[in-house]
Amino acid sequence: MVCVRAVPNGGRGTGIRARAEWSRRRPAPEMAAILADAALLTGSPFVALLQATDGGPALVASAPALDPESWDEEGGLPPLAAVTAVATQAIRVAGPSAAPPGGAGGPPGEAGSRASAAAIAVSRPLTGQGHLLAFPVLVGGAAWGAIVLTTPGPASERDYVAGSTAGSLVGLVTENQSLASASEDRGFQLGHARRLLTAATDRLLREVAEELHGRVQTRLLVAWHRIGEGLAVLDADPAEARRLLDGARRLLDEVREEDVRRLGHRLHPSSTRVGLVPSLRMLLDDVGLPFRVEHVFDPTLAEWDDPGDPRIPEELRLAVYRIAEAALSNVARHSRAGWVGIEVGIDDDGQLSLVLSDDGCGFPVATTQPGLGLTTIANRVYEVGGTWRFGPGPGGRGTSVEARLPLACPLHRRSDGTPARG
Numbered sequence: 001m002v003c004v005r006a007v008p009n010g011g012r013g014t015g016i017r018a019r020a021e022w023s024r025r026r027p028a029p030e031m032a033a034i035l036a037d038a039a040l041l042t043g044s045p046f047v048a049l050l051q052a053t054d055g056g057p058a059l060v061a062s063a064p065a066l067d068p069e070s071w072d073e074e075g076g077l078p079p080l081a082a083v084t085a086v087a088t089q090a091i092r093v094a095g096p097s098a099a100p101p102g103g104a105g106g107p108p109g110e111a112g113s114r115a116s117a118a119a120i121a122v123s124r125p126l127t128g129q130g131h132l133l134a135f136p137v138l139v140g141g142a143a144w145g146a147i148v149l150t151t152p153g154p155a156s157e158r159d160y161v162a163g164s165t166a167g168s169l170v171g172l173v174t175e176n177q178s179l180a181s182a183s184e185d186r187g188f189q190l191g192h193a194r195r196l197l198t199a200a201t202d203r204l205l206r207e208v209a210e211e212l213h214g215r216v217q218t219r220l221l222v223a224w225h226r227i228g229e230g231l232a233v234l235d236a237d238p239a240e241a242r243r244l245l246d247g248a249r250r251l252l253d254e255v256r257e258e259d260v261r262r263l264g265h266r267l268h269p270s271s272t273r274v275g276l277v278p279s280l281r282m283l284l285d286d287v288g289l290p291f292r293v294e295h296v297f298d299p300t301l302a303e304w305d306d307p308g309d310p311r312i313p314e315e316l317r318l319a320v321y322r323i324a325e326a327a328l329s330n331v332a333r334h335s336r337a338g339w340v341g342i343e344v345g346i347d348d349d350g351q352l353s354l355v356l357s358d359d360g361c362g363f364p365v366a367t368t369q370p371g372l373g374l375t376t377i378a379n380r381v382y383e384v385g386g387t388w389r390f391g392p393g394p395g396g397r398g399t400s401v402e403a404r405l406p407l408a409c410p411l412h413r414r415s416d417g418t419p420a421r422g
Helices: 029-042 080-094 157-232 238-267 276-286 314-335 372-383
Strands: 003-008 047-051 058-063 118-126 130-139 142-151 292-297 339-346 351-358 387-392 399-406
Touching: 029 047, 029 058, 029 142, 029 157, 047 080, 058 080, 080 118, 080 130, 080 142, 118 157, 130 157, 142 157, 157 238, 276 292, 276 314, 276 339, 314 339, 314 351, 314 372, 314 399, 372 387, 372 399
Parallel strands: 292 339
Antiparallel strands: 003 118, 047 058, 047 142, 118 130, 130 142, 339 351, 351 399, 387 399
């Protein structure tokens, strides 16, 4: 006979699903101490911790420390198969939301996202060996595994409290390990993104410096030489002097209009100050892309993008520009596309929408490591509080990048948190 009982456990949920499995071969020191304390409080000859797996509960740790191969060789212990069976029962009874009998659990609408206020204890009698007690271990409100112990007779209130408390503590330790692992992952990703952006900034500055030292300096030297020639013949041949000086002035105008403006635009696209649509048109016209581009700009943008009364913050205009720039660069470098479509508008939720699709070769999303282009897009979207996705294009062909950005971005709010005009 199996008895199911709801008992207080003093546990609390964090609403966070554990994302990292705890290694069976390297249980945390805290786990061993928790199991040892539970054995001491209950007088049980063993306390076992089992983790739910696709193949059934697997022994993770125990007090005393035993492995599955030597368990049944140890005298005075119930068969490991019986321990696994009662753990399976406890995990099944707890279920995905871990709500105890009677429906007690988290607030309405939060089933499965919060640990309940009671633990479910499963009791199974053993022939001549007392009873097995199993307590679910809840992580993020779901049954992660179970703690199993034995009592010489019917379990006492002390046994139930000790077992359920041990289950709560193991659940908290497991969640903390998962949070630490997730934090480490995020730290690695952030460091990787910073290294990519730093490398990109260094490369851009180096390219600008090389162009200033090469093409721009060469043209300035030519202009300087012509000015010198003109001054040398100014008295003897005023007409020739005028021709040389006019040529030098035209060359200086070209340097100012072409080289300096282009390099300045690479460092910061000043066209975004005029408006989003004009800056995007300039981007599509100036970059000399190796594919045909079709663009659709929602007419609704006109009233939001009015230079006289701009309602799209400049930070948001710059973000959209840089996202489009990075996406186009990715297409040019990786997709072998012959066509790119770009759509910009205001969606039904009142967010600024950018969709860029191509007819190129595509790529496997699941195995793609984010490089500079995707990292730039992700950072720009994050800075303004938006969301984005990338994957196969329309009909499964090519690639599509979609971004949704709030018109009142976090960088453009008043001190009271309300949206400010651009």
